[in-house]
Amino acid sequence: MLWESERGTQRAARVCRVAAALGLAPGMRLADARARVPTLEARPLDAEADAAGLERLTAWCERYSPWVAGDGTDAIRLDITGVAHLFGGEEALAGDLLARLEGFGLTARLAIAPTPGAAWALAHYGDGKIRIVPEGGARTALAALPVAALRLEEDVVADLLHLGLTRIEPLGQMPATALAARFGPALAARVDQVMGRRGEAISPLRPPPELLRRLVFAEPIGTPEDIARAAGQLAHDLAEALARAELGARRLEFSLYLAAGGIERITVGCARPSRDAAHLRRLLEERSGGLAAGFGADVITLAATASERLAARQEDFHRLASGPAAAAALDRDPELGLLIDRLGNRLGVQNLLRAAPRESHLPERAVRVVAPLSPPQGGGWDGGLARPVRLLAAPEPVEVMAEVPDGPPIRFRWRGRGHRVARADGPERLAPEWWRPAGAGGRTRDYYRLEDENGTRFWIYRDGLYTPAAGEPDSEPRWYLHGFFA
Amino acid sequence: MSGDETIERRRESNGMPRLRIVAPAAPAPPVRMRPGGAPKPRVLAALRRRVEAIERPRLAGTGATALSLGVAAIDRALPDNGLRPAGLHEFLGTGGALALVAALAGRRLAQGAAGPVLWCLERGLPYPxxxxxxxLGPERLILARAREGRDVLWAMEEALGSGRAALVVGETRRLDWTASRRLQLAAETSATPALLLNDGADAGAAAAGALTRWRVASAPSGPAAHGPGIGAPRLALELLRARGATPGAWLIEWDHATHTFSLVTLLVDRESEPAATPNRRARA
Structure with missing residues (x-):
């Protein structure tokens, strides 16, 4: 038995079957329960862990259907429309699911019904471990169930019981308007939902993928070769489905549902929408090494979790891939897209990038990162400005000897090494950008281009002026090395 | 290996390297060895020619344009009248080497090569x-950042193998003989130039597989247009090693207006002092 504290009293929250048979029930005081069953094993209820466990179990149920959702604190919903045949029919699916849950040491009751309401009612109040209700059979199956099975507020249930309405059957026969007038709209809505006369909007744990392909194995598979083969098969199936839908996948999710419970999952991204089976397979293969299949997986799915429209004919782009239009056609060369995907897959998508100019004269802000295959960006940098080939990610402080106020450095010391300045250019004055919040832009900087006696060219700036500009902090200017020229 | 065959390494579509034996267009003459004696000089020469033919694959046949710095004196010193495009070239140095590689990549694009320049690196990004x-403008420059040197080499090889890049640049210090040989083969097979940037101080054992090896350093700039100040950037370029070329040293200057390099002629005659670095001469 699990107990929880309610207004200072410890009360039973969950009771196992054995305890229930001994007359214990939720709501009973812990002291009473102990008095009745001296050998009682009682532990505090950890609602958070319970919820987390239910959510894990819910995610695991995606092996059967992409559409799963937790329901309250004790139930999970699966929409198995169109997937039952993969497991040999509804009965086989339910049997398989129950056997696995029992294998995890869980007790569960399953119901398959045409409406979520009916399934909930039968799972909670039906008899037997598995109840399967055929299409149109909801009314008969529910007739004998208590009214509480309609998911009603406690006081509505009490009202019904008070009127002698203990079972669902008579309610189903009353017109909805009469029910609504008598007991409020909630009851009428519940009855309609259970009978399938009214739809019930519920949201799944995760939005179901646009396209998903699934393989179910009689025996768990676990060797890397088998998994690679499954990935190839799924990639092929998914590519066909994508082609039919005129879509290309941008992101794929490859999931192994392990026989021992748990999910192993990898996500791969494509720089451009793709439905090339060989390409998708290669992307998966390169990453599937990281999957730990353990004792094997018996369900493997591949889902396109993000996709974009992709015209039926991709071949036309080939012609653009060379010649004068090549620069504009980087985003059109399919082979290049494959290369970028493969690189991004291993290095990380964010590590493949292109630079584009940004309207800012601050050197660290003048460069914007764009996707490697995005269309060419307009504009450019002012070629008249001397800019280094290497910019330090963080400017490094240097000790400088310079003429006050605006003379270039004569000597400077960086990383413990002294440099004598042979020639210098500057200053180039960069004021903080006034349109950015105060402090974000820093102080006025004076940049100098310095060449030491060996010919190494440095970019060094003085942060702040000797006579601070209006609104800038009045503190000693400091010198920094910001980059290197060729 | 029989003398009638050359070995060509290819990367198949599944990414596995494979050896393929191909017969050359013209059969080579048989080589006879004198039992127990040293081979004749004539035989040695024939062997050398044949090795050279294997090592220098079909450059003339592919019509590939050599990658040139646009400085005639340097191009003349190289066997292909420039850097061979289907090959790996290594550049030692920091800022100067970076600029030189950027200029080479820019020239390659200007020559009409399709595809992007793929720049693979490990640490800090160059400043576009x-x-x-x-x-080298930003429109066709794709930067690939890797966590470690191994991934830089992997990315370079992938990019070369795909044949979709106009030129591949790699910045890494970690390059052993095998890795450089692999890159050289990949560059050769796809006829894509691969340029290695190595800023390591200890670069003694690096890229033995590269076709050429250079040291590039910033040198004191040219005279400024007006007043004291810094003039056009100058680079001291030293050819350390190249197959079929004599090592040499040059001082070149970049013109920001025309986007070209030109040779800086110093007062000291270069021919009479081939081993001296331009740096030392410039100071003398």
Whole structure:
């Protein structure tokens, strides 16, 4: 038995079957329960862990259907429309699911019904471990169930019981308007939902993928070769489905549902929408090494979790891939897209990038990162400005000897090494950008281009002026090395 | 290996390297060895020619344009009248080497090569506005950042193998003989130039597989247009090693307006002092 504290009293929250048979029930005081069953094993209820466990179990149920959702604190919903045949029919699916849950040491009751309401009612109040209700059979199956099975507020249930309405059957026969007038709209809505006369909007744990392909194995598979083969098969199936839908996948999710419970999952991204089976397979293969299949997986799915429209004919782009239009056609060369995907897959998508100019004269802000295959960006940098080939990610402080106020450095010391300045250019004055919040832009900087006696060219700036500009902090200017020229 | 065959390494579509034996267009003459004696000089020469033919694959046949710095004196010193495009070239140095590589990549694009320049690196990114000043704009420059040197080499090989890049640049210090040989083969097979940037101080054992090896350093700039100040950037370029070329040293200057390099002629005659570095001569 699990107990929880309610207004200072410890009360039973969950009771196992054995305890229930001994007359214990939720709501009973812990002291009473102990008095009745001296050998009682009682532990505090950890609602958070319970919820987390239910959510894990819910995610695991995606092996059967992409559409799963937790329901309250004790139930999970699966929409198995169109997937039952993969497991040999509804009965086989339910049997398989129950056997696995029992294998995890869980007790569960399953119901398959045409409406979520009916399934909930039968799972909670039906008899037997598995109840399967055929299409149109909801009314008969529910007739004998208590009214509480309609998911009603406690006081509505009490009202019904008070009127002698203990079972669902008579309610189903009353017109909805009469029910609504008598007991409020909630009851009428519940009855309609259970009978399938009214739809019930519920949201799944995760939005179901646009396209998903699934393989179910009689025996768990676990060797890397088998998994690679499954990935190839799924990639092929998914590519066909994508082609039919005129879509290309941008992101794929490859999931192994392990026989021992748990999910192993990898996500791969494509720089451009793709439905090339060989390409998708290669992307998966390169990453599937990281999957730990353990004792094997018996369900493997591949889902396109993000996709974009992709015209039926991709071949036309080939012609653009060379010649004068090549620069504009980087985003059109399919082979290049494959290369970028493969690189991004291993290095990380964010590590493949292109630079584009940004309207800012601050050197660290003048460069914007764009996707490697995005269309060419307009504009450019002012070629008249001397800019280094290497910019330090963080400017490094240097000790400088310079003429006050605006003379270039004569000597400077960086990383413990002294440099004598042979020639210098500057200053180039960069004021903080006034349109950015105060402090974000820093102080006025004076940049100098310095060449030491060996010919190494440095970019060094003085942060702040000797006579601070209006609104800038009045503190000693400091010198920094910001980059290197060729 | 029989003398009638050359070995060509290819990367198949599944990514596995494979050896393929191909017969050359013209059969080579048989080589006879004198039992127990040293081979004749004539035989040695024939062997050398044949090795050279294997090592220098079909450059003339593919019609590939050599990658040139646009400085005639340097191009003349190289066997292909420039850097062979289907090959790996290594550049030692920091800022100067970076600029030189950017300029080479820019020239390659200007020659009409399709595809992007793929720049693979491990640490800090180059600064694109600075590269643009050396003729390599941002539109066709894709940067690939790797966590470690191994991934840089992997990315370079992938990019070369795909044949979709106009030129591949790699910045890494970690390059052993095998890795450089692999890159050289990949560059050769796809006829894509691969340029290695190595800023390591200890670069003694690096890229033995590269076709050429250079040291590039910033040198004191040219005279400024007006007043004291810094003039056009000058680079001291030293050819350390190249097959079929004599090592040499040059001082070149970049013109930001025309986007070209030109040779700086110093008062000291270069021919009479081939081993001296331009740096030392410039100071003398």
């Amino acid at each position: 506005p600075g590269l643009a000043a050396f003729g």
